[in-house]
Structures are given as structure tokens and as C-alpha cells.
Amino acid sequence: MKKMLTIAQRELAGYFFSPLAYGVGAIYLLCCGIVFFHGLDAFGIPPVFETGREPTMRPLFEMMASATVVVLPLLTMRLVSEEFSSGTIETLMTAPISDAQVIIGKFLSVLGFFAILLAASLFYVILLSIYGSPDAGVTVSGYLGLLLLGGAFISVGLFTSTLTGHQLLAAILAMVILSVFTALAWAVVAFAPQPWNVIAVRFNALSYFRDFARGVFDTRGLVFFLSVAVFFLYLSIKMLESRRWR
Amino acid sequence: MIDVKNLTKWYGRVLAVDGISFHVERGSIVGFLGPNGAGKSTTLKILTCYLPATGGKVTIANHDIFTESMEVRRMLGYMPESVPLYPEMRVVEYLNFRARLRDIPGSRRQAEIDRVAERCWLSKPENMLRRRLGELSRGYKQRVGLADVLLHNPPVLVLDEPTIGLDPAQIRSMRELIQSLAGEHTVILSSHILAEVEQTCTHLIIIAGGRIAATGTPGELRDRVTGPSRIIAEVRGEDEQATVQAAKTIRGAKEIQVSSQGNWRRLLISSEQDADIRGEVFKLAGQKGWQLRELRREIGSLEDFFVQITYEQNLQAGLWKSAARA
Numbered sequence: 179m180k181k182m183l184t185i186a187q188r189e190l191a192g193y194f195f196s197p198l199a200y201g202v203g204a205i206y207l208l209c210c211g212i213v214f215f216h217g218l219d220a221f222g223i224p225p226v227f228e229t230g231r232e233p234t235m236r237p238l239f240e241m242m243a244s245a246t247v248v249v250l251p252l253l254t255m256r257l258v259s260e261e262f263s264s265g266t267i268e269t270l271m272t273a274p275i276s277d278a279q280v281i282i283g284k285f286l287s288v289l290g291f292f293a294i295l296l297a298a299s300l301f302y303v304i305l306l307s308i309y310g311s312p313d314a315g316v317t318v319s320g321y322l323g324l325l326l327l328g329g330a331f332i333s334v335g336l337f338t339s340t341l342t343g344h345q346l347l348a349a350i351l352a353m354v355i356l357s358v359f360t361a362l363a364w365a366v367v368a369f370a371p372q373p374w375n376v377i378a379v380r381f382n383a384l385s386y387f388r389d390f391a392r393g394v395f396d397t398r399g400l401v402f403f404l405s406v407a408v409f410f411l412y413l414s415i416k417m418l419e420s421r422r423w424r
Numbered sequence: 425m426i427d428v429k430n431l432t433k434w435y436g437r438v439l440a441v442d443g444i445s446f447h448v449e450r451g452s453i454v455g456f457l458g459p460n461g462a463g464k465s466t467t468l469k470i471l472t473c474y475l476p477a478t479g480g481k482v483t484i485a486n487h488d489i490f491t492e493s494m495e496v497r498r499m500l501g502y503m504p505e506s507v508p509l510y511p512e513m514r515v516v517e518y519l520n521f522r523a524r525l526r527d528i529p530g531s532r533r534q535a536e537i538d539r540v541a542e543r544c545w546l547s548k549p550e551n552m553l554r555r556r557l558g559e560l561s562r563g564y565k566q567r568v569g570l571a572d573v574l575l576h577n578p579p580v581l582v583l584d585e586p587t588i589g590l591d592p593a594q595i596r597s598m599r600e601l602i603q604s605l606a607g608e609h610t611v612i613l614s615s616h617i618l619a620e621v622e623q624t625c626t627h628l629i630i631i632a633g634g635r636i637a638a639t640g641t642p643g644e645l646r647d648r649v650t651g652p653s654r655i656i657a658e659v660r661g662e663d664e665q666a667t668v669q670a671a672k673t674i675r676g677a678k679e680i681q682v683s684s685q686g687n688w689r690r691l692l693i694s695s696e697q698d699a700d701i702r703g704e705v706f707k708l709a710g711q712k713g714w715q716l717r718e719l720r721r722e723i724g725s726l727e728d729f730f731v732q733i734t735y736e737q738n739l740q741a742g743l744w745k746s747a748a749r750a
């Protein structure tokens with residue numbers, strides 16, 4: 179446990195020295211700001227902060243969830259990939275630390291960074307509470323949903339990062355896998371015949387998230403996000419171990 | 425301390441290490457010597473539990489590297505060839521991070537960092553502890569790598585090419601540092617430069633093509649590899665043919681080559697292992713009335729032996745490649 183936190187701490191500190199992490203974080207928060215004050219006409223998202231509207235964070239939450247498909251792979255891509263390309267994996271894995279400790283430590287670091295980004299968006303909740311009274315339950319369950327969705331998506335990105343020493347490739351692979359859980363699942367549900375659409379519903383991460391954003395705590399969503407996270411973390415540990423028998 | 429039996433490693437269909445066995449005594453400094461691609465780094469990576477072996481058994485202080493990997497890693501300090509570091513961290517942050525991975529308790533961490541920093545010249549004469557690793561020169565990176573390896577005071581140190589890329593002054597100080605570690609630590613280091621390990625190590629293992637070509641102390645090896653000696657003599661008096669004919673009568677002379685330089689005949693005479701036939705050559709010159717302007721004996725050196733091994737391996741690799749092409 180202690181070593182896991184040591185890894186997590188080092189990685190998290192690493193984000194604060196990475197221009198990429200600052201850039202990605204800034205763009206993510208900028209998008210939040212745009213949706214909050216202006217909405218996004220192209221996607222049919224109305225502004226959140228407008229007189230006469232119901233004071234709810236829902237449109238903002240949905241945008242924040244969709245954007246993770248691009249944002250999180252950019253944050254996770256370097257995690258293991260960089261260790262491979264720079265060779266630090268050798269010093270790391272010859273220290274008395276298990277593969278699982280390394281993977282989970284790295285996972286926690288991105289989750290921590292993502293939580294910091296989410297915390298920055300609390301500013302909008304405060305602003306909304308000053309001018310109206312948003313439902314506290316919806317807000318809490320929305321953030322909980324974002325963290326769960328983030329955890330699942332981060333483990334996907336972490337997994338693709340163990341596959342290659344090329345960071346960009348890792349990011350693109352992660353985006354492809356995440357698109358299966360979001361865009362592809364949505365398209366299949368909307369356009370494909372039975373039984374495909376029924377199956378795809380089960381894999382649509384964003385529709386599970388929508389429940390959380392509405393303030394509905396659904397155990398199906400909880401189970402889905404947790405099992406995706408555990409599955410890909412397990413695969414990541416196995417991939418890291420696989421260097422031993424490859 | 426370290427016991428390697430029949431160690432084998434295949435990378436896919438390439439055999440990198442071909443059944444090597446050796447034993448390292450506690451407190452000795454062992455030099456792993458071999459041309460590039462001989463299997464040195466692979467062997468070291470297996471010893472440090474980074475790569476698994478395909479076959480064979482390795483124990484370090486009676487712990488099997490495969491089944492007791494964590495115990496082995498705790499007793500080991502490994503510095504990889506390129507000394508990979510995290511460029512965004514400061515020296516002291518990095519050492520602190522490594523100390524925590526090695527379970528050094530918080531109360532002792534600072535003391536240990538101070539100790540290794542001083543030993544590896546990171547705090548004196550110039551304090552480098554607050555510098556970022558990415559800004560350090562090659563020599564300083566190497567020192568940080570070594571400081572990291574010494575942090576937990578491990579009984580076994582594995583250093584892959586510790587002096588590569590250093591300038592002559594740095595090589596000397598690195599060599600002195602490594603020598604000062606003997607006794608307290610068992611050190612295995614690799615190199616492809618003979619002169620270097622010859623001076624630092626108490627024991628040499630010469631490896632080529634994944635096999636052990638020779639092993640022993642530098643002195644033993646030098647004695648053993650001294651091949652058939654050669655006599656070089658330059659004489660004047662007769663033509664090439666007659667000179668060779670006369671030289672053939674010398675007892676102990678095995679093979680004679682001759683070349684001419686004006687009137688001078690340069691003879692290269694190979695002899696039996698230990699025979700020194702300079703006296704005979706001198707006598708012959710006296711009998712024939714030749715003028716003699718040079719007479720010396722050449723002995724095969726460790727360097728020659730090593731170059732020969734390297735040459736043979738390159739030749740084999742070349743043959744293999746051309747066979748693969750055809």
C-alpha cells in the first residue's frame with residue numbers, strides 16, 4: 179500500500195511538470211466554461227447559466243463525461259509507455275515492488291489528477307448556488323458518476339499505455355476502445371436491429387452516466403464502471419508481467 | 425554469493441545466452457567482459473530479475489531469482505547501461521523516491537541520502553541535490569545512478585557498463601569508487617573495454633557469442649592466454665630463400681615467414697609454447713656471418729586474446745547474416 183502511494187505521488191507530481199497535462203486540463207476547463215455560459219449550439223447543449231433556466235449542472239456533466247474520451251487518453255498515455263521508451267522500467271521493476279503495485283499506483287495518480295480537474299469545476303456549482311438553488315443530490319451523484327466513469331476510462335488508457343513505447347499510439351488506441359463504449363455503442367443502439375442494439379445498450383458508458391447526471395443512483399452503472407476498471411487494470415498488470423515470458 | 429548454473433536465454437529464435445555457469449565469491453569484484461552483443465547485458469538483466477531465463481538456475485545468497493524475486497531484489501542494486509532517470513525530478517526527490525521503494529524508513533531516509541550523496545560526489549564539491557535530473561551531464565547522471573544503487577546498502581551490486589560515456593577523469597574516479605566497494609559489497613560489472621576491468625576487477629569472465637570463453641583472475645588469464653610466442657629477427661647477408669632455409673634448421677622453430685626491406689630480411693619465427701629460441705637465432709646469425717639488427721620475442725597478450733574473440737564473434741555474426749541473406 180505504501181509503495182503504491184509512493185508511485186502515485188511521483189506520477190501525480192509528474193503531471194504538474196508536464197505542459198501537456200496543463201494544456202489538456204486548461205482545454206477541459208475551458209470547454210466547461212463555454213458550456214456553462216454559452217452552451218454548444220452544434221451539439222444542442224443549452225447554456226447552464228441563463229436566467230429562467232432550471233439551475234442544474236446536468237448539461238455540463240454530460241459534456242464533461244463525453245470529453246473524457248479525448249482528455250483521459252492524453253493524460254494516461256505516458257504512464258507506462260514513457261517508462262518503456264526511457265528505460266526507467268528497468269530500475270523500477272528491479273526494485274522490490276510488484277507489478278500490481280506499479281499499475282494501481284499509476285492508476286490512482288491519474289484518478290487524482292482528474293479529481294483535481296473536477297474540483298476546479300466546483301466553481302460553477304458555487305456560482306449556480308449563488309443565483310439559484312441547484313439540487314444537491316444531482317450534483318453529488320453527477321460528480322460521483324464522473325469519478326466512476328473516469329476510473330473506468332483511465333484503466334483503459336493505462337492498459338493501452340502498457341502495450342507500446344509510443345505514447346501517441348497508446349492514446350489513439352485508448353480513444354478507439356473508448357469510442358466503442360461511447361459512440362459505437364450509441365450508434366448500434368440507435369440504428370442496428372435486434373439483438374445487437376439490446377446488447378449494445380449494456381456497453382453504453384454514457385447512458386449509464388446519464389442516470390448519475392440525472393441524480394439516479396443505479397447499481398447497474400456502478401457495476402459496469404467498476405467491472406470495466408477492474409478488468410482493464412487486470413489486463414494492464416498481466417501486460418506488464420508479460421515482458422517476463424515474451 | 426552468486427551461483428549461476430547452465431543459464432540460457434532465447435529471444436524468440438535468437439539464442440542470446442547459451443548455457444553459462446559461473447560462481448561469484450562474496451566481496452569480490454567480477455568483470456563481465458565481452459564484445460557488443462555477447463550476452464552481457466542479458467545475463468545481468470536476468471540476474472536482477474528484470475528478465476526471466478529460458479533455462480538454468482540462478483541463486484543470489486541462496487535465494488532463487490525466479491521463486492524468491494522480491495528477496496533477491498531487496499539485496500540487489502542494479503544500474504542499467506544507459507542509467508535511465510526521470511528528467512523532471514530533482515536529484516534529492518529521485519533518491520527519496522527510490523529510498524521509499526526500497527522500504528527505507530522515513531527516519532533514516534535523509535541520513536542515507538546524505539551518505540550516498542557524499543560518497544558519489546553529489547553534495548561535494550558542488551551541491552547537485554537540488555538540480556533536475558534532465559539537466560545533469562552524463563557523468564553526474566552516472567553518479568546519481570550509482571547513488572541510487574547504494575542507497576539501501578545492498579550486498580550485491582550489478583553495474584552494466586558503469587564507465588561508458590565518461591571522460592578519463594570521471595572514469596578514474598568511478599573506478600576508484602567501485603574499488604572502494606569491494607569487500608563490503610559483491611560487485612558484478614560489465615564492460616567491453618579490457619583495460620578497464622583488468623584494473624578494477626578481482627575476477628574476469630570473458631563472454632562471447634553467449635558462452636563463457638575464459639574465466640579467472642586477470643593474472644591467471646594472462647598466463648593462460650599467452651599463446652605460442654613469436655620471434656622477430658632482422659638479418660642481412662643472404663637472399664630470402666637461403667635465409668629461410670637456414671632458419672629452418674633452428675630447433676623449436678615451427679613456422680617461418682620472411683619479408684624483405686632492401687638487403688634486410690625480416691623473419692617471423694613461430695615457436696613452441698614456451699620455447700625461447702632467441703639464443704638459437706643469435707647463434708645461427710653468428711655461424712652464417714649475418715648482420716643482426718633486431719631480435720625480440722612477442723608474447724600473446726590478454727588484449728590479443730580478447731580482440732581475437734571479438735573478431736571471431738563478428739566473423740560468425742557476419743557469416744550468419746550472409747547465410748540468412750542467401
